[in-house]
Amino acid sequence: MRRFSMPFAVWATLFVTLFCGLVLFAFDYEGPRVDSLGLSSESLAYDTGAANLVSAIYLNIRLYDTLLEVLVFSVAVLGVHFYLGPRGVEEQVEGIPESHVIRTSAGLLLPVIVVLGIHLVLFGHVSPGGGFSGGVVAASGLLLCAVALGAEAVGRRFHETFLERIEWGILLSILCLACAPLALGRLPLTDVLPQGQVGSLVSSGSIVLYNVLIGLKVFIGTWVIIHFFMRHRGEI
Amino acid sequence: MTVLALLPLFHFALAPVSLLQGRLARRLSALAVLVDAALVGWLLASIAGGGDLGIVMGEAAVGLGIRLVADPLTIGFTLLTLLIEGALVAYLWSEAPRAYFYTLLHLLFGAVFSTLFTRDLFNIFVTLELLTLVSFLLVGYERKARQVWASLKYLVLASLGMSLYLIGVALIYYHTGTLDLDAIAAGLPPGPVPRWVWLGSALLLSGIAVKSGVFLFSIWLPEAHARAHSAVSALLSGLVIKMGVVVLIGLAATFPVSVSLQVLGAVTGILGLVYAITTDDLKRMLAYSTLSQLGYVILGVGIGTAASLTAAGSYAVAHGLFKGLLFLAAGTAIREGGFRDIAPLIAQRGRVSRGVRLALLVGTLGIVGLPPLAGFAAKSLLTHATAALPVQGVMFLMSLGTAAAFAKLGRLLWPGKGAWGSATANLSFIVLGLPVLFFLPLAWPVLPRALAAAGRSPIPYAESLAAIVGGYLLHRWIRRRPRRALPQRFLRLEEGVMTILSGFFLVLILVWLQAR
Amino acid sequence: MGVLNGVTVAIILFGIGLLGLILRRDLVIKLLALGLINSSTILCLVSLNARPDGAPPLLQGNGLGAMVDPLPHALVLSAIVINFAILALALVFVMLLVERYHTTDSRRIEEEVAREEGE
Numbered sequence: 001m002r003r004f005s006m007p008f009a010v011w012a013t014l015f016v017t018l019f020c021g022l023v024l025f026a027f028d029y030e031g032p033r034v035d036s037l038g039l040s041s042e043s044l045a046y047d048t049g050a051a052n053l054v055s056a057i058y059l060n061i062r063l064y065d066t067l068l069e070v071l072v073f074s075v076a077v078l079g080v081h082f083y084l085g086p087r088g089v090e091e092q093v094e095g096i097p098e099s100h101v102i103r104t105s106a107g108l109l110l111p112v113i114v115v116l117g118i119h120l121v122l123f124g125h126v127s128p129g130g131g132f133s134g135g136v137v138a139a140s141g142l143l144l145c146a147v148a149l150g151a152e153a154v155g156r157r158f159h160e161t162f163l164e165r166i167e168w169g170i171l172l173s174i175l176c177l178a179c180a181p182l183a184l185g186r187l188p189l190t191d192v193l194p195q196g197q198v199g200s201l202v203s204s205g206s207i208v209l210y211n212v213l214i215g216l217k218v219f220i221g222t223w224v225i226i227h228f229f230m231r232h233r234g235e236i
Numbered sequence: 237m238t239v240l241a242l243l244p245l246f247h248f249a250l251a252p253v254s255l256l257q258g259r260l261a262r263r264l265s266a267l268a269v270l271v272d273a274a275l276v277g278w279l280l281a282s283i284a285g286g287g288d289l290g291i292v293m294g295e296a297a298v299g300l301g302i303r304l305v306a307d308p309l310t311i312g313f314t315l316l317t318l319l320i321e322g323a324l325v326a327y328l329w330s331e332a333p334r335a336y337f338y339t340l341l342h343l344l345f346g347a348v349f350s351t352l353f354t355r356d357l358f359n360i361f362v363t364l365e366l367l368t369l370v371s372f373l374l375v376g377y378e379r380k381a382r383q384v385w386a387s388l389k390y391l392v393l394a395s396l397g398m399s400l401y402l403i404g405v406a407l408i409y410y411h412t413g414t415l416d417l418d419a420i421a422a423g424l425p426p427g428p429v430p431r432w433v434w435l436g437s438a439l440l441l442s443g444i445a446v447k448s449g450v451f452l453f454s455i456w457l458p459e460a461h462a463r464a465h466s467a468v469s470a471l472l473s474g475l476v477i478k479m480g481v482v483v484l485i486g487l488a489a490t491f492p493v494s495v496s497l498q499v500l501g502a503v504t505g506i507l508g509l510v511y512a513i514t515t516d517d518l519k520r521m522l523a524y525s526t527l528s529q530l531g532y533v534i535l536g537v538g539i540g541t542a543a544s545l546t547a548a549g550s551y552a553v554a555h556g557l558f559k560g561l562l563f564l565a566a567g568t569a570i571r572e573g574g575f576r577d578i579a580p581l582i583a584q585r586g587r588v589s590r591g592v593r594l595a596l597l598v599g600t601l602g603i604v605g606l607p608p609l610a611g612f613a614a615k616s617l618l619t620h621a622t623a624a625l626p627v628q629g630v631m632f633l634m635s636l637g638t639a640a641a642f643a644k645l646g647r648l649l650w651p652g653k654g655a656w657g658s659a660t661a662n663l664s665f666i667v668l669g670l671p672v673l674f675f676l677p678l679a680w681p682v683l684p685r686a687l688a689a690a691g692r693s694p695i696p697y698a699e700s701l702a703a704i705v706g707g708y709l710l711h712r713w714i715r716r717r718p719r720r721a722l723p724q725r726f727l728r729l730e731e732g733v734m735t736i737l738s739g740f741f742l743v744l745i746l747v748w749l750q751a752r
Numbered sequence: 753m754g755v756l757n758g759v760t761v762a763i764i765l766f767g768i769g770l771l772g773l774i775l776r777r778d779l780v781i782k783l784l785a786l787g788l789i790n791s792s793t794i795l796c797l798v799s800l801n802a803r804p805d806g807a808p809p810l811l812q813g814n815g816l817g818a819m820v821d822p823l824p825h826a827l828v829l830s831a832i833v834i835n836f837a838i839l840a841l842a843l844v845f846v847m848l849l850v851e852r853y854h855t856t857d858s859r860r861i862e863e864e865v866a867r868e869e870g871e
Contacts, residue, residue, distance in 0.1 A: 012730075012774045015737045020767035022744065026435035027407060029759045032801040032820075053809040053819070058826035061294035064241075064302050068350065068362045069830040071248060072369060075343060076837035078255075079373045082336055083844045127810065132829060168252040175249045188241050189293055225840055232847070300823070358827050365834045369841065376845065381852050382865045388845045392786055395838050396773070402793040402831065403766070406759075409824070410800050463869075728862055729782070730774050737770070 049204035050125040059125075059207045063189045067178060070214060074171055077221045081164065084228040106148035113141035121215035125204045131211040135218025142223050151230040158223070167220045174213050177206065237291045239279045240304040240353045243314075246271060247346030251339045258335035265325045265338050268345075269318070276318050279306065290355075303416055304353040309549040313352050313482060316556045319667055320475050321345055326664035327467055327564050337377060344370045344471065351479045357405045357415045357440075360483055361398060364447060368394040371476055375464040386459040393456050393732050394446055400740070401443025407436045421490040429492065429751040437491035437751075438744040444487060445739065448480025449530035451504035452739035455732045458511070461523035466567020469519060473526040474560030478552050481530065485537055485545060496746040497538030500739075502630045505531025509637030513644075513714060514722055516577045518566050522559065525603070525641060529555045532634055535627065536618050547617035554610035554675060558602035561668040565595035568661055569648070582648045589657030595665035597649040602672040604639040604707065605700040610675035616696030632703060639707020640714065758799020765792035779846045779856045783839065790835040797824045797831065 050056040058066050121134030146154045181190045193205035250268055254261040283289065283306060294301030306314075324341070347366040354360055368391065375387035409415055411432050412423045424433060445453040457477070461469050488494055508528030515521050533555070536548025569592050570576055573584040585593070598609075605611040615635065619628055656662065671678055725731060765788060772785030801821040809822035846856070853861050 008730075009775055012734065013771065015734060015741075016767045016770045016774070019737055019740065019770070020763055022741075023403070023435065023439075023763050023766075024760060026431040027759060027763070028411070028430065028432040029757065031757070032803045032806070033410065033413070051811040053811065053822040054825045054829070057300075057822055058829055061301055062358075062826060064293045065359055065362050065827075065830050067248075068347075068359075068366055069833050071251075071343065071346075072362070072366050072834050072837045074252075075340075075366070075369045075373065076840045078336070078339065079369075079841045080844055082373070083376075083379070083848060128808065130829070132833060165256060168256055171252045172249065175245060175252075179245060179249075182238065187238055187291060187293065188245060229843075358830075362830055362834070365838075369837060372841065379848070381849065382869055384845050384848050384852075385861060385865050388842060388849070391838065391842055391845075392773075392782065395786055396789060399766070399789050399793045403763075403796055405827075406793070406797045406800055406824070415823075724866075729858055733770065733774050 050207050051204075052125050052127065052129075054128075055125045055130055055207055055211070056204070059130075059210050060191055060204075063178070063210075066210075066214075067174070067189065070171070070174060070217065073218065073221055074167070077164075077167065077224055080225050080228050084232045103148045106144050110141055110144060113137060113144065117141060117215075117219070121211050122208070124211040124215075125207045131214025132218055134211070134215040136222055138215070138219040139222035139226065142219075143226055146227075146230065151227065155227055155231065158227075160224070160227070163220050163224060167217055167224070170213055170217045170220070174210070174217070177209060177213070237279075237282060237289065237304075237306065239275050239282065240291060240306055241293065243272070243275050243279075243353075244346040244349040246275065247342045247349065251342040251346070254335055254338045254342060261335040261338040262329065262332055265328075265341065268342065269322045269325050272318055272321060272345075276314055279314065280311065283311065300414075302354065302356040302359045303418075305355050306353060309485065309545065310352050310482070312549055312553045313478060314349070316478070316553045317345065317348055317352075317475060319671060320471065320556065320560050323560060323564065323664040323667040324467055324471060326660050326667060327470075329660040330658050331467075333377075337374075340370055340374050340377075341471075344374065344476070348475060348479060352482060355417045355486060357408065357417065357420075360444075360486075361402060361405065364444075364479070364483070365398055367476060367479060368398070368447070371468075371472055374468045374471070375460050377468065378465055380463075382459075383463050386456070386463045389729050389732065390456040390460045392729060393736065396733065396736065397443045397446025397453065399443075400439050400446075400736075404436050404439030404443060407432055407439065411436075417486055417490050424490075434492070434744065434747045434751055437487075437493050437747050438496075438740060440487055440491065441484075441493050441496060441743050441747075442736065442740040444480055444483050445500065445743075446736060447477070448484055448534065449477045449504070449527055450500045450534060450739070451507050451527060451531070452500070452735045452742070454527070455727055455735060457527055458520060458523045459727060461526060462517065462520040466519070466563055466570070469523070469567070470560040470563035473523065473563055474556040477526065477530060478556055481533055481537065481548075481552055484534065485549070488537055488540060492747055492751040493743070494538045494540040495750040496743045497534050498627070499538075499746055500743070501531045501533070501535030501538055502627075503531070504528065504534065505630065505634045506637070509634060509641060511722060512641040513637060513711075514719070516579065518570065518576060518578050518581060519563070521578070521641060521644070522562055522566060525638065526555075526559055528634060528638065529559070529603070532615075532618070532631065535630070536621070539622050539627070541621060543621035544618065547614065547621045550617055550679065551611075551614035554602070554614040554672070557610060557668050557675075558599045558672050561595055561665060561672065562599035562603070564661075564664055564668070565592045565599060568592045568657070569596065572657075578644055578648075582646055585648050585652075586654065588648070589655050590651045590653075591657040591662040591665060593649060594651045595662075595669060596645065597651065598665075598669045598672055600642045600645060600649055604642055604704050605635055606704060607697055607700055608676050610672045612696070612700050613675050613679065615700065619696060619699065620693075632699060635700065635703035636707045636710060639704045640710040641707075643708045643711035758802055759796055762792045762796035762799065765789075765795065777857050777859055779849070779858050779861075782858065783842050783846060786842070787835065787839055790831075790838070794828050794831050794835070797828050800824050 117134045117138035120129035121131055124130035179188045181192045182188055184192055191205040254264055290303055290305035292301040292303050347363055350363040372387045372391045376384050412420050414420060449457055461473050505528045508524050508531060512521050512524035533548045533552045536544045569588045572588045573581045575581050602609045602611045605615050619631055769785045769789035773782050806820040809819045849861055850856055853864050
């Protein structure tokens with residue numbers, strides 16, 4: 001593919017180099033700062049009940065951001081459905097040929113992936129993980145199924161419209177959970193369930209619920225996006 | 237003040253409901269307007285009652301939680317959102333688009349309400365990205381190739397801008413340890429400004445400028461607003477682009493960016509008009525005019541005094557009203573008349589219904605600043621708020637140019653005889669047109685002192701009438717000269733990235749000059 | 753800190769992404785470059801307060817070590833999901849354009865669209 005004319009390429013490189021140079025020059029990066037956190041880590045953990053401080057932040061204190069980001073994800077699924085949904089298959093592409101090796105290894109790996117996904121979602125408030133990573137892991141497990149069995153077969157098992165309705169239902173549940181504190185006279189998006197003991201499975205109030213709901217949503221949404229892409233192309 | 241969180245949450249909840257219950261979507265949107273009106277009324281009542289103006293989401297110390305605040309400027313924009321929502325629901329009533337469209341609308345309004353109230357750097361990032369994605373899907377709604385291409389360019393450039401913004405956020409967080417705008421303002425070191433402050437301000441400003449309609453940064457705007465479905469154009473030009481301005485107001489209070497904003501505003505205003513005067517496509521002219529009017533507003537934000545901020549905010553609200561009205565009317569006019577270009581439309585004006593032509597007339601009178609309509613009121617506030625002569629000169633030139641651009645519409649504006657057109661479309665025109673006509677009495681309870689002071693001198697009246705007459709004469713003079721096509725190459729994607737970078741350098745230099 | 757730290761690498765990657773976005777005409781490569789730009793901002797955020805001897809921000813039950821700052825990690829989670837959504841939707845639109853015009857060259861698509869609009 002032809003590139004652009006020489007002067008334009010030169011100008012572009014100059015601009016970009018100047019940009020990088022200026023940013024590097026003026027960033028004043030002096031290594032990590034150890035005193036940035038507004039609250040101390042201990043109070044953060046014990047106030048929210050979550051051992052995983054990152055979960056404590058994005059699922060409790062900055063839950064509003066997370067809610068908006070879940071909406072961004074839903075918008076992506078919505079857009080993919082609208083544009084790729086009604087189209088038929090453009091051209092039939094030869095899929096990955098039937099292979100005993102793939103099937104067997106998929107069968108071996110799949111339980112591990114599913115268990116890992118469930119663990120990430122359920123224990124997201126204690127160890128690294130959370131709804132997003134767990135959902136994506138589970139969706140990649142389903143993708144592995146599609147590679148092994150063919151997209152058609154998996155698509156027939158997990159019916160498209162039913163999945164999407166569940167996904168929007170989950171979004172509604174997340175919003176209901178968010179507004180539930182209103183009934184108790186608190187602001188929405190705050191945590192009103194009991195905290196429990198830090199570090200155990202039953203702790204940190206509604207963080208676990210959010211993790212489960214977000215995990216389900218991301219799982220279904222990622223699978224729907226991947227499936228639409230596969231179906232549009234004709235096969236995986 | 238929980239209503240600050242309830243407004244966006246309500247719309248976000250309506251989005252999946254509209255999708256799941258597709259047949260009820262249209263009626264749900266009408267219901268949404270009523271509930272919104274009630275919520276906004278509650279908000280106004282709480283403020284009038286002297287309640288606390290903000291809440292912190294997260295109930296943590298400020299700096300870690302997200303603060304939502306309502307101040308008088310925000311209230312003006314909230315009312316604008318309500319009016320545009322009502323007008324849009326009425327306009328779309330007979331057209332009845334799919335439930336998907338209504339879902340996107342609810343998500344958009346929720347995102348708009350979220351952006352209005354937030355005072356947290358990262359929350360601004362997330363809400364603006366939601367706004368970008370939903371607008372992107374709305375522009376490409378009809379799946380025509382030119383809309384798809386325009387919205388793709390919009391997405392790429394907006395994403396690039398937001399990445400610049402995010403690096404700025406990282407920088408500011410690294411040096412100040414907080415993400416809250418007021419905490420940052422308090423935490424900035426006094427005296428000579430260190431390097432990272434001007435780099436951070438330049439990065440943040442560049443990122444938001446991409447979404448605010450500043451000329452060097454927003455080259456996606458003419459095509460995206462012109463090619464979209466007219467209801468979407470009304471929404472984008474009338475409402476969404478103002479969200480960038482709202483964020484700019486918040487940034488200007490914290491960072492030393494006022495000189496940059498003034499320069500960028502002036503350049504945007506004048507260059508936008510040059511293109512608006514010379515283009516023949518109706519919706520493109522309206523889109524270029526949006527660019528230039530935003531230059532006006534950004535110039536006002538850059539001046540920085542309380543009076544000029546109020547004036548800039550009121551002008552943004554007024555512009556949202558008449559630009560929304562103009563786009564809705566233009567959409568119907570193009571559909572009824574059958575042409576996108578202005579000259580053939582004027583020839584076919586018999587086919588355009590009276591309601592549409594009346595709406596175009598009211599919108600045009602508003603935008604050129606005929607006293608005592610909305611545009612005049614807001615413009616006189618702005619000219620009153622600044623005493624610097626070059627700034628007043630630039631503003632007068634902009635009024636002149638706007639009048640010259642809109643004089644092209646000519647006989648299309650005269651209602652004349654003919655059918656009145658669809659009732660719901662006329663209802664939408666009334667919802668937007670009445671506030672344009674009666675802006676002064678409506679705004680009086682909110683801005684009494686400023687308006688009274690501005691209205692006392694005869695200068696604004698003389699100025700606006702001179703601008704209108706002068707603009708018309710300018711239009712006649714231009715029409716006689718041979719037409720030379722202006723460069724359109726800058727609308728391409730690569731040029732867009734280059735202009736963003738050059739804009740960034742310009743802002744960096746200006747911020748450095750200001751904060752030295 | 754040494755010259756080669758996370759933030760420096762992030763900004764250099766940002767520059768490389770910018771060059772790719774400007775200089776390559778293939779739409780898919782442009783999207784890849786955009787993805788690189790987005791990822792570099794994420795790298796910048798994560799490596800802001802990163803230390804080689806820092807402990808992950810988990811309360812292990814045996815007191816606090818020198819933990820890294822958890823706030824940028826929380827911000828990064830949102831940023832990653834947003835970047836994923838942008839990339840998915842941009843890819844869909846690129847697919848639509850490619851099916852319509854049978855080319856991935858941005859310059860040619862621009863010309864075709866302008867020609868169609870002029871008619």
